[in-house]
Amino acid sequence: MKSIFEEMGSTYRQVGDYLIPNLVLPDTGNYQIGKYGHMRRSCLKEHRQILYNNYVLEGTLFKHLAEIDQACNERMEIIVSAMSEQEGVTEALKAADQMEWVRRINSIHNRAEEIILTELVYT
Secondary structure (H helix, E strand, O other): OHHHOOOOOOOOOOOOOEEOOOOOOOOOOOOOOOHHHHHHHHHHHHHHHHHHEEEEHHHHHHHHHHHHHHHHHHHHHHHHHHHHHHOOOHHHHHHOOHHHHHHHEEEEEHHHHHHHHHHHHOO
């Protein structure tokens, strides 16, 4: 009598007294994971353990993290650009008062990052 695992075409190997399934992980590719990808991984691992385990078992964790990281970086550029334009943080301000420009651009960057973390990383 075959097990469901064997009926699906899979095999076992014997190690001592135990039969261990011959499982092979799919090729994961070479994904570049940055700051937001690592933050997403930590969030999944700590707060969404079942989803994290599903990604690991399906072999799609690194692909997911790379996609999140890329989406966050793209969204960050869009938000920072839009907020800078809306608040008048321009190259003219940078030339006139560098410290004021730095203060404003840092504020915009921090607010944009909070939006991104809420929308993409922690959900």
